[in-house]
Amino acid sequence: MPLLVLLLLLFLLAAGDLSSSATRNHPAYPCMPPHFNSFPFCNTSLSLPHRAKSLISHLTLPEKVQQLVNTAAGVPRLGLPPYQWWSESLHGINDNGPGVRFNGTIQASTVFPQVILSAASLNRTLWRAIARAVAVEGRAMHNSGQAGLTFWAPNINIFRDPRWGRGQETPGEDPLVSSLYAIDYVSAFQSRSDSLFLSACCKHYTAYDLEKWKGFKRYTFDAEPPFKSCVQEGKASCLMCSYNQVNGVPACARRDLIDEARDDWGFEGYVTSDCDAVAIIYEEQKYAASPEDAVAAVLKAGMDINCGNYLLRHTESAVKLGKVTEEDINRALTNLFLVQFRLGLYDGAPKRRRHGLLGPKDVCTKEHREIALEAARQSFVLLKNDNGFLPLKRNKVSSLALIGPAGDKTNLLGGDYSGVPCNPISILHGLRDYVPSTSYASGCPNTSCLVDNEFEEAVHVARVADVVVVVAGLNLTEETEELDRVSLLLPGKQKDLVNAVASVSKKPVILVLMGGGPIDVSFARDDPRIASIFWIGYPGEVGGQVLAEAVFGEFNPGGYSTMTWYPESFTAVPMTDMRMRPDPSTGYPGRTHRFYTGDVVYGFASGLSYTTYSYKFISAPNELQLLGYSQKKVEPTPETVDGVDYLQIEENIACEDLKFNLKIAVMNNGDMDGSHPVLLFSRSAVKIKGSPMRQLVGFDRVFTAAHKTTEIEILVDTCKDLSTVDETGKRIIILGTHVLMLKDIEHELSIKT
Numbered sequence: 001m002p003l004l005v006l007l008l009l010l011f012l013l014a015a016g017d018l019s020s021s022a023t024r025n026h027p028a029y030p031c032m033p034p035h036f037n038s039f040p041f042c043n044t045s046l047s048l049p050h051r052a053k054s055l056i057s058h059l060t061l062p063e064k065v066q067q068l069v070n071t072a073a074g075v076p077r078l079g080l081p082p083y084q085w086w087s088e089s090l091h092g093i094n095d096n097g098p099g100v101r102f103n104g105t106i107q108a109s110t111v112f113p114q115v116i117l118s119a120a121s122l123n124r125t126l127w128r129a130i131a132r133a134v135a136v137e138g139r140a141m142h143n144s145g146q147a148g149l150t151f152w153a154p155n156i157n158i159f160r161d162p163r164w165g166r167g168q169e170t171p172g173e174d175p176l177v178s179s180l181y182a183i184d185y186v187s188a189f190q191s192r193s194d195s196l197f198l199s200a201c202c203k204h205y206t207a208y209d210l211e212k213w214k215g216f217k218r219y220t221f222d223a224e225p226p227f228k229s230c231v232q233e234g235k236a237s238c239l240m241c242s243y244n245q246v247n248g249v250p251a252c253a254r255r256d257l258i259d260e261a262r263d264d265w266g267f268e269g270y271v272t273s274d275c276d277a278v279a280i281i282y283e284e285q286k287y288a289a290s291p292e293d294a295v296a297a298v299l300k301a302g303m304d305i306n307c308g309n310y311l312l313r314h315t316e317s318a319v320k321l322g323k324v325t326e327e328d329i330n331r332a333l334t335n336l337f338l339v340q341f342r343l344g345l346y347d348g349a350p351k352r353r354r355h356g357l358l359g360p361k362d363v364c365t366k367e368h369r370e371i372a373l374e375a376a377r378q379s380f381v382l383l384k385n386d387n388g389f390l391p392l393k394r395n396k397v398s399s400l401a402l403i404g405p406a407g408d409k410t411n412l413l414g415g416d417y418s419g420v421p422c423n424p425i426s427i428l429h430g431l432r433d434y435v436p437s438t439s440y441a442s443g444c445p446n447t448s449c450l451v452d453n454e455f456e457e458a459v460h461v462a463r464v465a466d467v468v469v470v471v472a473g474l475n476l477t478e479e480t481e482e483l484d485r486v487s488l489l490l491p492g493k494q495k496d497l498v499n500a501v502a503s504v505s506k507k508p509v510i511l512v513l514m515g516g517g518p519i520d521v522s523f524a525r526d527d528p529r530i531a532s533i534f535w536i537g538y539p540g541e542v543g544g545q546v547l548a549e550a551v552f553g554e555f556n557p558g559g560y561s562t563m564t565w566y567p568e569s570f571t572a573v574p575m576t577d578m579r580m581r582p583d584p585s586t587g588y589p590g591r592t593h594r595f596y597t598g599d600v601v602y603g604f605a606s607g608l609s610y611t612t613y614s615y616k617f618i619s620a621p622n623e624l625q626l627l628g629y630s631q632k633k634v635e636p637t638p639e640t641v642d643g644v645d646y647l648q649i650e651e652n653i654a655c656e657d658l659k660f661n662l663k664i665a666v667m668n669n670g671d672m673d674g675s676h677p678v679l680l681f682s683r684s685a686v687k688i689k690g691s692p693m694r695q696l697v698g699f700d701r702v703f704t705a706a707h708k709t710t711e712i713e714i715l716v717d718t719c720k721d722l723s724t725v726d727e728t729g730k731r732i733i734i735l736g737t738h739v740l741m742l743k744d745i746e747h748e749l750s751i752k753t
């Protein structure tokens with residue numbers, strides 16, 4: 001009798017779990033009644049590989065093939081539910097993939113600033129806080145039946161070309177910044193590598209940074225940068241292989257690249273294709289001779305799942321034709337199921353699993369809102385501020401005017417991969433909280449700004465105001481996935497609008513730039529009628545509030561742009577030219593702050609504040625002797641390139657012994673407390689062909705009170721930070737003088753054997 005009662009109770013509990021999930025027609029959760037513990041793969045006492053093997057052994061070939069696509073079918077006889085692998089979480093949980101829905105109990109989620117903006121904080125603690133908050137909202141949405149457990153972020157491709165429509169999704173152009181961002185995002189999002197809170201995905205592996213541009217499509221084009229940090233230190237549980245080819249072979253068919261990740265970097269997880277990246281291997285790239293060959297190429301290369309349905313359609317025939325074996329499929333399934341096990345997907349109904357109590361109350365919380373606010377505050381970049389025009393004093397502003405098509409909108413605050421924001425605040429709304437009578441004119445119908453028939457109204461509104469704020473810049477109509485820019489100038493007639501307003505304004509105007517890519521605003525930089533320029537990227541749902549706080553000096557701005565602001569003349573460079581290094585013989589200027597030799601509108605790491613900072617090296621070595629340690633280890637033999645002595649970095653170099661700490665003083669010379677990023681660069685006084693002009697060694701966000709000094713330490717890893725890669729890809733340390741640089745302060749260090 002008691003046994004019967006117990007069983008009944010168990011059944012009722014399970015039924016409760018089922019009916020509370022969003023869909024009643026779900027077959028069941030895996031390993032729940034009636035299949036409760038009847039399969040070894042449900043037995044949590046067994047090892048994960050054992051469970052994966054057991055699960056695979058129960059599947060027929062057609063059932064297996066159905067698991068190889070992002071929309072994986074269920075297997076009702078085993079109690080396996082359908083699973084959607086594709087959910088998105090770039091800077092907030094969003095419904096740009098089919099795995100996330102806002103149609104249930106949860107109708108919105110926190111929209112944090114777009115990544116290119118948060119990157120400008122250069123604050124790793126903040127980056128982790130954002131990723132953790134996004135993950136909590138993701139797990140909460142999963143438990144409510146509105147999201148999966150596998151998310152396809154971050155995007156860590158290098159922002160190599162200023163026109164790239166997805167540059168906004170990335171941490172910018174510097175490989176060190178991107179690596180550290182990747183580590184922070186992934187480790188905070190996933191929590192732990194053995195049992196995953198959620199799964200994050202480093203994309204797009206690799207050499208992918210161009211959308212459709214002048215007839216070139218992003219997937220027919222070659223190049224190559226690294227994802228090592230994301231896997232090795234971030235412990236990412238997913239890699240997404242990209243559309244493009246890498247040296248003539250589609251990225252998803254590059255077995256060497258996937259092997260490198262697994263064997264050399266210790267990658268444990270699954271490899272997904274970018275969406276339809278398998279179909280195009282045959283259909284567009286003509287790399288494979290048949291659909292079955294395309295399927296064989298990716299499965300044999302180590303790809304595990306196809307975003308799209310190409311594998312669903314062609315894998316069985318590939319097996320029949322002998323191009324793919326069932327072993328190839330089992331290999332992929334093992335990787336897929338292991339990630340699902342680590343996520344706890346087979347450990348019962350969502351509410352019973354680890355973190356099962358997270359739900360609607362954990363989304364759009366005050367705490368997450370505070371992180372979104374903090375992210376925008378730490379990231380806004382002040383590019384110009386003539387004569388300390390900003391901050392404004394609230395009681396000294398008799399009237400305020402806001403001009404610009406984005407001023408009263410909230411739908412462009414997030415940039416791409418945005419979800420439904422919790423409670424977005426437009427710039428107009430934010431300013432009116434300070435000056436209720438703020439007047440507004442859009443000036444243009446939208447950011448395309450093709451017509452000037454609303455200029456007159458804008459000019460009138462600006463003329464009568466005491467202080468004028470103009471919002472200009474970009475929207476997803478200019479830059480997004482599948483859309484690169486052609487020009488770096490302000491779109492349409494926006495420049496004319498700014499000029500028209502500046503010419504009638506009583507005082508110089510405040511220009512606010514929105515957008516994810518750099519804009520050539522040299523006209524505004526050089527025009528004294530424009531007192532201040534703020535770049536606010538896509539600032540997220542609280543953007544309007546934070547802009548008003550910035551203008552009225554509620555905080556001291558301290559963001560540094562992690563991209564180079566190239567002039568319009570850069571558009572003469574073909575986007576398809578992937579070379580980072582300049583080529584003086586053809587006038588090719590190179591790319592990014594490490595190599596670009598041309599003029600800039602604003603350089604990498606530009607950013608002002610309402611105070612001024614200065615630096616001093618307190619302690620730093622003048623000399624590094626490689627001889628002492630080399631006698632302990634092996635005899636390093638300096639070699640020469642172009643008459644320059646260098647030491648090749650090999651495994652037997654004791655890099656640990658060559659690390660040293662730099663002590664740096666940061667002085668705040670102004671009247672306002674502030675925090676800002678301190679960036680340490682290095683360059684070698686002796687140049688070899690192909691070495692960068694400078695490289696970023698390290699950075700730290702530092703708080704310094706007004707008229708006070710803060711001391712910080714930055715660890716220099718000689719092998720990594722003072723070395724360079726020669727033209728053949730060999731990593732070397734050039735012997736001789738190296739220069740460490742903090743803004744305009746330099747310290748010389750001599751490296752000898």
Ligand SMILES: *[C@@H]1O[C@H](CO)[C@@H](O)[C@H](O)[C@H]1NC(C)=O
Pocket residue numbers: 037043044045046
């Ligand atoms: C689960 O596996 C353990 C270890 O092999 C075994 O002792 C136990 O009986 C299994 N449980 C069930 C319900 O099969």
Ligand SMILES: *[C@@H]1O[C@H](CO)[C@@H](O)[C@H](O)[C@H]1NC(C)=O
Pocket residue numbers: 022023101103104
């Ligand atoms: C939400 O949308 C999805 C996809 O359109 C649908 O399957 C699901 O039933 C919807 N849920 C609710 C509660 O409407």
Ligand SMILES: *[C@@H]1O[C@H](CO)[C@@H](O)[C@H](O)[C@H]1NC(C)=O
Pocket residue numbers: 123124125126129374378675676701702703
């Ligand atoms: C870095 O970000 C964290 C989280 O927002 C914040 O508490 C901290 O003060 C920031 N550090 C500096 C120096 O601004």
Ligand SMILES: *[C@@H]1O[C@H](CO)[C@@H](O)[C@H](O)[C@H]1NC(C)=O
Pocket residue numbers: 405406409411412445446447448475476477
């Ligand atoms: C921004 O683009 C969206 C479409 O992506 C459009 O609905 C909106 O009106 C645009 N806003 C402005 C100010 O251009």
Ligand SMILES: *[C@@H]1O[C@H](CO)[C@@H](O)[C@H](O)[C@H]1NC(C)=O
Pocket residue numbers: 445446448449450451477
């Ligand atoms: C922008 O406004 C113009 C009218 O001036 C209109 O033709 C165009 O479709 C609008 N663009 C968008 C994206 O709404």
